[in-house]
Amino acid sequence: MALAKLDVVVLDCPDPRALAGFYAAVLGGTVEEESGDGTWVDLKVPGGPALAFQRAPGFVPPRWPAPDRSQQFHLDLTVADLDAAEQGVLELGAKPLDADDRERTFRVYADPAGHPFCLCAC
Structure with a gap:
């Protein structure tokens, strides 16, 4: 029995909105901003795991x-x-x-x- 289930793959980056837009254009899906301030953005990918993008200062x-x-x-x-x-x-x-x-x-x-x-x- 598995101990956990993969929920999301998170990529650190300087601009979460921009990188989510890049992967949305490549994979399809829906970009959803979770944080309201652009520090965390999700990409809900059809038929696959979600990707998330987290602002990382000094990336x-x-x-x-x-x-x-x-x-x-x-x-x-x-x-x-x-x-x-x-x-x-x-x-x-x-x-x-x-x-x-x-x-x-x-x-x-x-x-x-x-x-x-x-x-x-x-």
Whole structure:
């Protein structure tokens, strides 16, 4: 028997509203501000766990790959068409982190706040 159930994945960032908007454009869903002052914003994702975004003063984004500023975690997002999804996330402000290997079934990016995430072919 499980001791707990995953409720939400929380990402620290400098601008919760902006980062929630980025992921809403990528994943769909509804952005809901919980705090009233922009320090906490939820993204209710259809058919999946929620994402939340928390303002972190002095936020320093991870580097990928870099042992001195470890990524700590990343999101894997499944897509039907890697090229189309890549174009979409780049237009939304993502930055490629590993543009060298185009033959793999996944590609690594940083969201606008610098968190690594992967687009993975399904």
